[in-house]
Amino acid sequence: MNPLPPLRSLQVFEVVGHSRSLAEAARRLGISSGAISQQLKLLETTLDANLTVKDGRQVRLTAAGQRFHGACTTAFELLREAQAELERARNDANLSISALPSVLTAWLAPLVFDWQDRYHPTLNIQFKASHAEPDSDVEDIDFRITYDTTRPNRQNTIELFTDCVVPVCSPALLRPNAALNQPADILRYPLLATDWRPKFASPPAWADWFAACGVDARKALAAHPIRRTFSLSHMTIESALAGQGFALVQASMVYADVMAGRLLIPFKRALPLPRPYVLKWHPDTFHKPQCRAFHRWLVVRGKHQAELNAQLLA
Incomplete structure (x- = not known):
């Protein structure tokens, strides 16, 4: 295997690819334009490839240069993330939380902000929204909030609550000539759907809800097909808030909006x-006192959310 090019040359090339000119790259790196040119020449010689071409005072990437630059950018981003994780690990006043994107955006984050402001104002909290389960050997994640699909291993895991989906809409959506007297009347309005596949099985759908209400779902949806489908629950909620249709979404994620009259x-x-x-x-999370405090608080908050959902539907 051929040796890798000098790291400095790779760094210069990565910055040049994100700059409009050599002069701009030189300013960003704090070196001269001549030094930039030398590093680019060294890189091209090492790789035996033409990565750049001069265009007046600017430097453009060749097709090969664009492909190589994409790989360089990814590599440097990984290095920056790794450095950031090391810095966070050295700081005892840190808490890292990974969660499903919609759970984080529409439910967890606002609650954590309030907990932080009340009890831990000096705590540094990092949120990571991801459908993928974090790799504990690579990522410095203290807690993960996710949807329990398989229950293969209950170690270091505790149930928070089981959510439910409810039909919601913005008050601004409703029309005087389309009153809602029975569930089938919702079909007079656009329907918004959420499809989590392929990562998870989707939540109960409109067909399930109408069937539970005694409406012939197949006939109803054939006459009123769903034409607005989102991959994330919080996107469906945002569309409902904007008055774009009826959404069938998690009660926990719309509780505040319903209580405030927005839905x-x-x-x-x-x-x-x-x-x-x-x-x-x-496994090492509870070595940090802020993690023990967060764990106690969130377990109680999960039980409380189940109670709030029940009150919302009473």
Whole structure:
């Protein structure tokens, strides 16, 4: 295997690819334009490839240069992330949380902000939104909040609560000539759907909800097909808030909006999700006092959310 090019040459090339000119790259790196040119020449000689071409005072990447630059950018981003994780690990006042994107955006983050402000104002919290489960050997993640799909290993895992989906809409969506007297009347309005596949099985759908209400779902949806589908629950909620249709979404994620009057639930018929949300943690997490405090708080908050959901639908 050929030796790798000098790291400095790679760094210069990566910055040049993100700059409009050699002069701009030189300013960003704090070196001269001549030094930039020398490093680019060294890199091209080492790789025996033409990566750049001069265009007046600018330097453009060749087709080969663009491909190589993409790989360089990815590599440097990984290095920067690794450095950031090392710095966080050295700081005892850190808490790192990974969660499903919609759970984080629409439910968890606002609650954590309040907990932080009240009890841990000097704590540094890092949120990572991801459908993928974090690799504990690579990522410095203290806690993971996810949807419990398989329950293969209950070690270092505790159930938070089982959510349910409810129909919601913005009050601004409703029309005087399209009153909501029975569940089938929702079909007079656009329907917003959420499809989690392929990562997870999707939550109960409109067909399930209408069937539970005694409506012939197949006939109803054939006459009123769903034409607006989102891959993330919080996107569906945002569309509902904008008055773009009825959404069938998690009660926990719309609780605050319903209480504030931004959304309403016309029919309090809820369908539970097949699995609960769970909290997972790294085996070494409880060595840090802020992690023990967060764990105690979130477990209680999960139970409280189940009670709030029940009150919302009472």
